[in-house]
Each structure stands twice: as structure tokens, then as C-alpha cells.
Amino acid sequence: MRANRRADTKPELALRHALHRLGYRYRKDYRLDLDGGRRVRPDIAFTARKVAVFVDGCFWHACPEHGSKPRANEWYWGPKLIRNVERDRVNDAALILAGWTVVRLWEHVPIDEAVGTVITALTATGAPGNPAGPADAAEPPNRIPPATDDSLG
Numbered sequence: 149m150r151a152n153r154r155a156d157t158k159p160e161l162a163l164r165h166a167l168h169r170l171g172y173r174y175r176k177d178y179r180l181d182l183d184g185g186r187r188v189r190p191d192i193a194f195t196a197r198k199v200a201v202f203v204d205g206c207f208w209h210a211c212p213e214h215g216s217k218p219r220a221n222e223w224y225w226g227p228k229l230i231r232n233v234e235r236d237r238v239n240d241a242a243l244i245l246a247g248w249t250v251v252r253l254w255e256h257v258p259i260d261e262a263v264g265t266v267i268t269a270l271t272a273t274g275a276p277g278n279p280a281g282p283a284d285a286a287e288p289p290n291r292i293p294p295a296t297d298d299s300l301g
């Protein structure tokens with residue numbers, strides 16, 4: 149099964165590309181080792197500002213609009229999806245404890261709205277511990293970026 153496969157889903161890719169085009173720099177699938185041995189891989193991580201972005205699939209993460217009740221094999225999917233959602237919440241709490249800002253976006257959110265939400269979160273994180281300014285946030289877009297991991301496309 150591919151239940152927990154980390155994948156470059158399309159909405160996630162679109163968001164990365166949009167942020168990249170705007171000059172934002174981030175890590176993708178960056179593994180964070182949190183207290184208690186909990187490992188979390190945000191889809192997009194701004195490590196200097198400690199903003200973790202997740203693009204949640206409507207099905208896997210039980211979106212209230214589209215994720216409702218798999219018709220077949222409810223006995224199988226029901227508990228599985230509940231576990232996914234529970235794990236999301238535990239991960240969120242662990243991230244917040246570690247000083248991260250968590251941004252969760254449903255995959256159905258329009259790209260402009262998703263980008264806006266991320267930028268708002270980045271802007272809101274001010275500068276404690278990062279007074280020199282953004283290391284992984286807005287850089288002038290016309291500066292040649294080093295080769296990044298955002299090489300798809």
C-alpha cells in the first residue's frame with residue numbers, strides 16, 4: 149500500500165513552484181527530529197523562520213469537504229484515516245512545542261490562496277532568533293539562486 153508514501157503531489161508541487169517563483173527558498177521534505185523521537189517531514193519547511201507547511205490530501209487527511217466516508221471497505225479505511233488525522237494533530241502539537249508555526253492547507257485550496265496563507269505565516273513570524281533577516285524567505289527574485297532541490301518541471 150502507498151498509504152504513507154511521501155509524494156510530490158500536484159497541489160504541493162504547484163505551491164512550491166509558486167513560492168519559488170516569488171523568490172522564497174525552502175526545504176522540501178525536510179526531516180525534523182522533535183522531542184520524544186518524533187520525526188516530522190513538512191512538505192515545505194522554512195528552517196530559519198520555523199514555518200512548516202503541509203499540503204494535506206483531501207482523502208488521506210479527511211478533508212471535511214471531500215474526505216468524507218470512503219464508500220467501500222469502511223472497516224478498513226475508517227480507522228486508517230482516523231489514525232492519519234490523529235497523527236497530524238500530534239505532529240502539529242510537537243512542532244508548535246518546538247517553536248514552529250504550522251500551516252496546513254487542503255489540496256483543494258486554490259493556489260493563490262495557498263500562497264497567500266504561507267506568506268502571511270512567514271510575515272507573522274517576525275524575527276526572534278533571526279534578526280539579520282530572512283535566510284530562507286524572500287530574497288530578490290533576480291538573484292541567481294543556487295541549484296535547489298526544486299528541479300522538477
Ligand SMILES: [Zn+2]
Binds near residue numbers: 211212254255
Ligand atoms: Zn478537500
